[in-house]
Amino acid sequence: MLKLTKIEKSYKTYDFVQRALKEVSISFRDNEFVAILGPSGSGKTTLLNIIGGLDHYDGGDLSIDGISTKKYKDSNWDTYRNSRIGFVFQSYNLIPHQTILANVELALTLSGISKKERRDRALKALEEVGLKEHLNKLPSQLSGGQMQRVAIARALINDPEILLADEPTGALDTQTSTKL
Secondary structure (H helix, E strand, O other), X not given: OEEEEEEEEEEEEOOEEEEEEEEEEEEEOOOOOOOOOOOOOOOHHHHHHXXXXXXXXXXXXXXEOOEEOOOOOHHHHXXXXXXXXXXXXXOOOXXXXXXXXXXXXXXXXXXXXXXXXXXXXXXXXXXHXXXXXXXXXXXXXXXXXHHHHHHHHHHHOOXXXXXXXXXXXXXXXHHHHHHO
């Protein structure tokens, strides 16, 4: 279970301070589906990045399974992200010089999984999102919707406990978005 208590986050540029989150409190139960809605600039991506350990909060607390993250070190955040979180980024975050197969396999590289199992699991994930015939293409050779499906396959390959998706179907047509 995740619990955010009065989370605060601001970004500072010279003398200007932009408050992204102000005292956000919310709890998430296991196996719960939650959609965070709001206008552009309201802090949705910042909140997802804090929950996923990609960004750190300035105030308040994030508890994971009842344990505060206030004293987490980088290694704690790395373990949390690698073992429990799957990310579908709005901008895909694919490595341009690697094939889509290699991009999906990358999610398993830090997990100590053998090369053969990484390949097998990546092939299965890409087949599930309808991209089996594009394995050796580079991201630049795909449409926006296809790149989004690669990002989804990469996020799901580790079978994460928590899936964080920032506008995951924005580049997909309605039919594909309902299917995935």
